[in-house]
Amino acid sequence: MKSINQWQAEEYDHKLAFVSGYGKSLISWLQPQKGERILDLGCGTGDLTHEIAMSQAEVVGMDASPEMIERAREKFPEITFVEGDGHRFEASKPYDAIFSNAALHWMKSPELVVESIWNALKPGGRLVVEFGGKGNVQTIVTALETVLEQKTGIHAADRNPWYFPTIGEYSSLLEEKGFLVRQAYHYDRPTQLQDGEKGIEGWLAHFGGDYFAGLSKDQVEGICLETSKIVVPKLWKEDAVYADYKRLRLVAVKPDQ
């Protein structure tokens, strides 16, 4: 029988395929070159790592989830995938570039992440990242935290697992470390969810786990349903729910002297 996490790795490939679908445009910012050593940080099940490898770059995919890494290895046995935490990883050989799509917002101590990235890059190496920016999925977060608090008395904001900075906050972190920030964008990317009116419940079931620790299955289902009732009328457009994603996209360079 499959574990919940294995199932989630599979669902990531099906219902959540938009994660890597949108990430493809970020690869055009990376412009991977043949022979370059590139790290895909928070690679999930490896679709974008594979896309980068097509340029004949020497790419490594890293993710903190053993289930994601297991599935990535099954799908792309020719690529190197390693389990690792973005807060504290070390490169055996420095990288020409570090790429990351939709992963950095899960790493709540960004100073440690920036430190690890800096140490893992060659002088002159580049960082190309996209992740949730300030205000990301705010309609969902506000409703969920309100419902959770009303139904359980839990101070829900303490359980928020995400880091969604502004351009100023993240650029400052990078600059304090010594990076030169070349480009930074903060933009709205309404993201269509599958399963019609059930889309928010599915999204919460996949991503909201940290909020639900210690609650029963019935409690979680009730909270997801109530949250969905608040959110769906706000985010419904024509034929589907469009989650209020806001992305932060940055390119930065580690100066070579």
Ligand code: BEZ
């Ligand atoms: C995001 O990609 O912005 C995201 C994904 C899951 C939870 C929160 C944000």
